Amino acid sequence: MSFPWAKAYEPKAPLMRFLDERLPLPRFVYNAVGAGYPVPRNLSYFWNFGILAGFCLMLQIVTGIVLAMHYSANALVAFNSVEHIMRDVNWGWMLRYAHANGASFFFVVVYIHIFRGLFYSSYKAPREMIWLLGVVIFLLMMATAFMGYVLPWGQMSFWGAKVITGLFGAIPLVGEPLQVWLLGGYAPDNAALNRFYSLHFLLPFVIAGVVILHIWALHIPGSSNPTGVEVKSESDTVPFHPYYTAKDGFGLGVFLLIYCLFVFFLPNNLGHPDNYIPANPLSTPAHIVPEWYFWPFYAILRAFTSDFLLPAKLWGVLAMFSAILCWFFLPWLDRSPVRSGHYRPLFRKFFWFGLIPCMAVLFYCGGAPAEEPFVMLSQIATAYYFLHFLVILPIVSLVERPEPLPYSITDAVLGTPENDGTVKGHMIQGENARPAV
Template identity: 70%
Template sequence: MSFPWAKHYQPTSDLGKYMDSRLPLPRFVHGALGAGYPTPKNLNYFYNFGVLAGVALVVQIITGIILGMHYAANTTVAFDSVEHIMRDVSGGWMFRYMHAVGASFFFAVVYIHIFRGLYYGSFKPPREVLWMLGLVIFLLMMATAFMGYVLVWGQMSFWGAAVITGLFSALPIVGEAIQTWLLGGFAPDNATLNRFFSLHYLLPFVIFGVIILHIWALHIPGSNNPTGVDVKGPQDTVPFHPYYTAKDFFGLGVYLTIFAAVVFFAPNVLGEADNYIPANPLSTPAHIVPEWYFWPFYAILRAFTTDLFFIPAKLLGVLAMFAAILLLFFLPWLDTSPVRSNSYRPLNRILFWVFVAVCLVLGVCGGKPAEEPWVRLSQIFTAYYFAHFLIITPLVSRFEKTLPLPNSISEAVLAKYGKPSPAATAAGVGAAAPQPAE
């Protein structure tokens, strides 16, 4: 998606010309995020969440570096070092709450980003690699968040580490060896805390690197849009700056307002009370539960309560939990409909919202004790989760009668908002974006 007006970048100052000939960083920013990047003119506010995810990661990295300066990765003092940060370090309570709350906000933003991609078909060709890189980021986020939760070394941290690493022991032949390698021993201890701290500190920078690849992959085919129709020409686009930077800054202001409200007024609303008790290997909490963003997958894990032939229930749960995410990698080939956006797929649009409801119910079940009716509900909705991808999606994509697509993005925009008046057309409103002067 390249247009003549998008190629022009001419530094005006001597310093700008000097840098452009040696380190063309301004030219790169201009082409990637500025007026040189043509963007579909009909993007809505759901397309803000990619930028918000990047901001959330930066907040996590900055606050994490500050917390790492005062944290001690030793089982005898880890819990006390967190209390030291909260009580004695200047501004420590704020940075700790920003980091803890920021993890929840990061996942919330990414979940909305993923569901937006599912709704508008952003996983379909030619954006398969973009989609898969996003899923790699999601997996790295899950690993990073789990290890960070363990670092507090409270009751839920300790027993969460014991339960989650214990899942690997269900794998035949290599399972126990993997569990021992992860823990650095036979139970969560000092070696576990040290390696989890190292990996928790490292992985956000790995995520940042994959995000660069993610953005690079985005710029090859260009952004998808709510119609799912390919860009036909300059009349379908506007420059990313100032049109979408203004939109992103508005969304960022709303996001930071909500984030600050939670940090300063309800920082523990998403936390677990048992994690304010120091870890005790001799006292098991009544209800071991992970953070809320793992609840749907935790429900899938617990949905398997009976052995299947020679396969233990525990192994079935572990395989299903990982398969629930790995299935998403194959979605571009499971959904073969030539129409991308659910705006023009009436049946699939209904099924999408059913799927969203199923995920929410699984989340509720994952946060409840492993008892009825939650186990039964987990089993029912886990079955639907896999049926949605393996049965329903392929069948619907083959037999669904879709609505007619607009011929272009501009046609869809004008059909929604009406044709501009002659005076507005004369003034350039509703026409193609003005080309910057060379």
């Protein structure tokens, strides 16, 4: 977004002037994350998670490249090559634990980032494209993480690959040929391992490309903020540097403390012990589960147990993919003129006491055995999940009466005294409402 009060880039050193005239990379960085990019002055620590997600992506790419130098994508030696990395490669154990736990922390950061966007309605105009690109990034992350989980070629890797690729077999007519095409055969073996390894190496760079588009789309309308009110004047903003670089630096420091705690002291707590057993096609684990960050969608998949017009397995597959695809339509499902959940009392209740508990149940049931009462709880939570996004959210956006919005971000930060029902410093929703957003 072009702000007339944004400080222009003026290189002073001769070398920087020379570079700016021929390859204006410093100007690009200055305008993207420097003093040339004004940001709303009221951003909370929930806005740190975008930077943290970018850091996690870079961490995964760097550690993944080094690990790829020592890994062998061959079903006969893949498991042993991972053990070789852990035992014989200098600092290999740390790189492997950093990469494995980095995937979990990447998803923690992205889940918080997504739910912040849901609460503050960051998908509303004019930021629809930012949200849509974010959902694409999440889908690519899930594909990359699934393929990476297969690579150690332990028991859970093998059987996870068999179960998940077997879902495509539920698609009528083309399902079984598609499954064979994905695996390169009728069961996970050397061909499947090579394909997953190639794609797991490639997709992070695709994600990085989409992240660049995501940031580019963000800089057109500018960052959202906790009030949902757009920037109106220079007093509503501060330069990104040094204010938010310092704040992001503090958030990154806290993140690294927790991350290093897991890498060095709890490295296996987020994984599954069965994956330290070599893959055995003749021995099925008692309880097959994916990594924890897939659990809510795995719970949705298993919630369908009866055939109705279509096979239960197909219903589960459709529901699992629809659980994410419905996020693409949120900008048009939520018709409220107010963005921030802080000023939407009815929306706020359904979010904190409906959607959040629903997701907690799905997370828990996805990692639990496929038996009662977990199946029934998954069915109830799945029903509410789709009800929330497809029915409750559109109705609430039409019928609720939002609370008064501050007239500007500065008013929200510094406070403005109340007077009558249409105070100068506030926008009241209702008869006397101004266009709030």
